[in-house]
Amino acid sequence: MKKRSVKLFLLLMMLPAMSFAQGVLSGGKVTGNVQVDAQYYSNDDKLGITDSTLNYKKFGMNGFANLIYTNGNFSAGARFEGFLNPMLGFDPRYEGVGVPYWFAKYKVGTLEMTAGHFYEQFGSGLILRSWEEWTLGYDNNIYGFDAHFSPYKGVMLKGLVGVQRYFWEPYESGSRGIVKGFDADFYFNDMFGGMADSKTMITLGGSFVSKYEKVPSYTFTTDSAYYTVNEVGDTINWINQKTYEMNLPHNVGSWAARANLSNGGFSFYVEYAEKGNDPNATNSYIFKKGQALYSTLSYSRKGLGLFFATKWIDNMSYKSKLTEAGNPPMLDINYLPAISKEHPYSLATMYPYATKRNGEFGVQGQIVYTIPKKSKLGGKYGTNITVNYSLAKSIEKDTITSAITKSMTGTDGYKTSFFSIGDLTFFQDINVMVERKFNKKVKAKVAYYNQTYNKNVIEDDIFNDDEMVDANIGVIDFTYKFNRRNSLRTELQGLWTPEDKGDWFAITLEYNISPKWFFSVMDEYNYGNPAEKMKIHYYNVSFGFTQNTTRISLRYGRQREGLLCVGGVCRYVPASTGLTLTLTSSF
Template identity: 25%
Template sequence: MQKLTIIIISFLLLSPMYGQEKGVFSGGLETNANFFIRDSLIGANNIPQYDRQLFGAEGWFNLNYRYQGFEIGARYDYFMNSNLRNPNFSYTDQGIGRWYVKKKINKLGITVGHIIDQIGSGIIYRAWESRPLLIDNALVGARLDYAINENWNVRGFTGKQRYLFETNPGVIKGATIEGFHSLSDSTTFTVAPGFGIVNRTLSDENMDQVINIIQGYLPEDQVTPVYNVYLMTLFNTLTYKNFTWYVEGAYKTEEVFRDPFAKRQEINGTTTLGKYIRDDGMVGYTSLSFAKSGFGITLEAKRTKNFNFRSDPTMALNLGLVNFIPPMNRQNTYRLNARYSPATQDLDEQAYQVDVKYKLNKKWSFLANFSNIERVNDFGVEVLDTSGKKQLYRELFLGATYKQKRDWSLTAGVQLLSYNQEIYEGKTDVPLVRTVTPYLDILYKLSRKKSIRFETQYMYMYDPDHVDDPDKPFVKQDYGDWFFALVEIGMAPHWIFELSGMFNAAPGKNSPTDSETGEKLKIFYPTVGVYYTNKANRYGLRYIKQVEGIVCSGGVCRLEPAFSGFKFNVTSNF
């Protein structure tokens, strides 16, 4: 209520008066309403929404106002029996989810409230928002930025990390200096260096919890926690003619964090995995791009070691993340090609990626992407391959596009993928999931305003290590093979109609089973949807039957449970 009062007073104080410059309002609404229809066969059950609540919704309405160098904004968030926070449960709350006030005074910029910010590529600090993941870890505090000259600026901030309508108790502060410098008279040779530092101080409440945990360890496993951890990063973007080279190196001082693969001796003599350890960490990341005459290539590489950084070290999964380590794989959009997507591993990851695009002429263009992600350290019980590394993810994605003037276009290609489901999804007794997925996408323009798009993929799952056993019938990994097809009819500027289906063509070990025969079921998961757009408003209504899967945003992922029901979505901007 206090927050609401401050925001209303701020808006009133800044409201334009007669004879003065007029202010500008802007804002937007995004809301999702889910109607749950229980389907125990696909696992859409046993949560309150399916059992008794039947409906859940969440939404965000934000309003911004600019006036005479001031900018103020607020966002109202609401969650009504929402399963976004915890897929297994229902969450209900509402209130001011974000507010801020900004003012520029000559070279000095002042921001207070909820602050979205990033240092470098985010490796040591990133306050950001991703609604499908329910991440909004804005810093609630203050930030000052100062433009030293037209090419150099420095800024500093301090505050606490937001979590829903609360803040996590630890205090975060940081500073960064970023610049731009031309090394030649022309703009063909430039550098954009930067340096940043972030510190997090644990609250006494956090520290008590860490001490309580470590107290329970045997003396040989105990470590001494620290209140303060510092992260530093040095980064630079060098541009020379058609080349762009970004490099960033980050270091984190020693702190206590949870390593799920560290061995711990229990009081009753057994050895278990997972304990809090104390260590320092580092990340090295580089990206080199070249682009000329329809040809583009990007090489990326990354090494991560012990770089788990949270506002509270006892938090897990996507909670309390203060930093963001760039993902090292292609961000796929086709349904089956995107089914297995790797979450960034912050404790140990060594990865590289090559992305090549070539436009031969106006009709033909090609792309190829290869990414490889491994773990290097031996964590004890895990089986490493002969090179001493553990394969986490490997993808080869090839594609070609043919465009026939403005009439139609065709994109086709294939994806080969290896995915470590044990690490990424915590599923056990699963070797690497290996798939081959060809895809096809055809867009045909019926008229200037009408178009039809057809998309299809087939995911074939194979197991090269499988040995035939007459006593044990072969069952494919995970859900086995999938077939997906989609037809989308667009009637610009208002309507889009969608009809799609995902069919479990060759069920795997996780596919639902017929309770009477024990046979794996070939289930069809249909989607029917319609979208209507009127100026800045977009409405979507879809009937969805959806298998469980992973939703990722830039390498940060969450398990999305199976869904059965209707989804209604409204987005509006003004």
């Protein structure tokens, strides 16, 4: 019996081990998601859309399918993409199908290795960030190797080498640069036992990034005229032609240092970055170094949040190909956050802001306050107030021109002093939002925005104030809940400006049946457009169906032209009319 109970005991012990082994051997799991956006375009006399303006592309489709296989410490994944044809507003070079992203990742102890394509960010991204945003068609993934390693508690090291995505173009020697980077984070409270219980938290970090590129030969010729007089007294004109070659650097390095301190409700972040001389197509081939500072300070406690941010950027466009410029932004190595607020209402996003990489000063301040529940002013559920201010301006630049190129090219370009603030306003936004739940059925939001938008600077890189747009925007958003499942949301918006396209009015009615259905009708009317025939209704009718993770929506109507921005990167969307189908699903 004794022997038998030992056997039984062993068997019992083995059970969990067996199920564990089962977990490792058969525990592999495939998950994924799919999204398909398809548009069918109609001709529209009012918008001037005809078959030929559409290039006879009546149908656009952007889609992806993502698969991830995970088994214990191993995972691998791939994303299949198709743009047939790319929808309006996406670069035609995206046309095609393929697998632009795949990876294999393994974790052993505190080491995590990725081979293939990956997304990475150092600090706030001032010198390196690879990311993707489907709605923008933005993807600067890096193809190569990425490693994360923690040699000691509280220390995190990252290293990477790779090349970046450029539409569907495979990497060939010289077609673009090779990016290398190293980053370290030191979390003091984890590293030093004595600080573990400290209320003050300190994190320091730093990174180095370098780009190697087979540089093209960049030559230019100058003509200088002179004359001589011969013995007979005739004047002979001569032209002296000289060819110069620019000494472009093969390696462009950058570094950044950062600190994060927090104590109780206070939090402070600062990051400073510098980039070595990097003459390229976005900065007129000047040899000046780049600099960036980004800092935020916040204080918060329950019911109150204060936030302040500032940044200063000079000559910080950093791409893995020096001749790359223009739109859509491709081959960006770094990311320079715009420090204005992203708004959720359509008319408030008509004049969006994106960072000017070649020189910008910015500040932002925000207050979030909740008037307490059950107080006289706050009402039964409390009232929430958000006030936000942001400003972006030029920096001071004293231009240096070269006698040889007759421009900035080939020189240091200009002189500036660190944190200097110029006279030209790029963007300003003052906004207030008040939100209140009156009872179980009624919720309301009221918002006001005042925006100053320098159209020349933001849209065309022309640095003057000849086309300033000053817009006032008002929003009322009202939700009525009939019962647990049924609700109606009404949104009224107005935009008033004497400039650009003039005044707008918008109304949205959205009927929701939780958790599956929504129907909406929307109209944005440009009633104040100075051109009579551009006083157009941009109407939309849509409905959607959600079944857990599958969502289908169908929309018919007009899309106004404008900039669609996510995270400070913008995509121009042309006006169109048609039917849009969106299908997303995860599993």
